[in-house]
Amino acid sequence: MRKKIVAGNWKMNKTLQEGIELVKEINTALEADKPACDVVVCTPFIHLASVTPLVNPSLIGIGAENCADKESGAYTGEVSAAMVASTGAKYCILGHSERRAYYHETNEILKEKVLLALANGLTPIFCVGEVKDERVAGIQNQVVESQLEGALFNLSAEDFGKIVIAYEPVWAIGTGLTATSEQAEEMHAFIRSKVEAKYGKAVAEDCSILYGGSCKPSNAKELFANPDVDGGLIGGASLKAADFKGIIDAWKK
Ligand code: PGA
Numbered sequence: 001m002r003k004k005i006v007a008g009n010w011k012m013n014k015t016l017q018e019g020i021e022l023v024k025e026i027n028t029a030l031e032a033d034k035p036a037c038d039v040v041v042c043t044p045f046i047h048l049a050s051v052t053p054l055v056n057p058s059l060i061g062i063g064a065e066n067c068a069d070k071e072s073g074a075y076t077g078e079v080s081a082a083m084v085a086s087t088g089a090k091y092c093i094l095g096h097s098e099r100r101a102y103y104h105e106t107n108e109i110l111k112e113k114v115l116l117a118l119a120n121g122l123t124p125i126f127c128v129g130e131v132k133d134e135r136v137a138g139i140q141n142q143v144v145e146s147q148l149e150g151a152l153f154n155l156s157a158e159d160f161g162k163i164v165i166a167y168e169p170v171w172a173i174g175t176g177l178t179a180t181s182e183q184a185e186e187m188h189a190f191i192r193s194k195v196e197a198k199y200g201k202a203v204a205e206d207c208s209i210l211y212g213g214s215c216k217p218s219n220a221k222e223l224f225a226n227p228d229v230d231g232g233l234i235g236g237a238s239l240k241a242a243d244f245k246g247i248i249d250a251w252k253k
Helices: 018-032 043-055 080-085 097-102 108-120 132-136 140-151 181-199 201-206 217-225 241-249
Strands: 006-010 038-042 062-063 091-094 123-128 165-168 211-212 230-235
Touching: 006 091, 006 165, 006 211, 006 241, 018 038, 018 043, 018 062, 018 201, 018 241, 038 043, 038 091, 043 062, 062 123, 080 108, 091 108, 091 211, 108 123, 132 140, 140 181, 165 181, 181 201, 181 211, 181 217, 217 230, 217 241, 230 241
Parallel strands: 006 038, 006 230, 038 062, 062 091, 091 123, 123 165, 165 211, 211 230
Antiparallel strands: none
């Protein structure tokens, strides 16, 4: 069954103490008013071990924002998928456009990260999306297709079935510019068609495809109403419990 998911991406925000407070606030709000979707909170590595015991695991899954492309060893400053999993985290964002742009993560590197995340029982939330110039040039579909082919389509159907995809048009991230509901649906349907061509209808129908990029309480309902939009990956609006809850509530009738 295709899952409805709202996932937060804190990026490089919140000290440990602030993160603990925020996660407690989100947990309390969801205990009081149960969500109608899966909720994921992705935090900086150093928060993971402290926040996982603070959430009700039937309501919130904790995730990392990245992991290393190597299993273990002399890679100073890196954090492995096994280390992430050992904190109790269940998810791992991979291929975020900020990682691709600022840390030069290529499809080859991401392919390794996806395999290591899966091998350690983590659910990758794999980000794809075009930059503004690519959208203006009308080549957004080719860009997204090559990201899927470059880092995911090597997987077996069974492993692919464990992946969550997040479509994040880079021009919409943190800019206040949201893709229109039509632009989001068009790309999500395109992604699902590519998944179907590669893995068949059943796998494509089961695949959760999230939208990311300036998603907020005021536009979440309209975005999520699209047949191929299965939720959101939320940056800025995940840093305030009330805003994040507002987006989660978009799944309620
Ligand atoms: P935003 O970020 O919601 O702040 O636009 C989304 C993301 O980068 O995941």
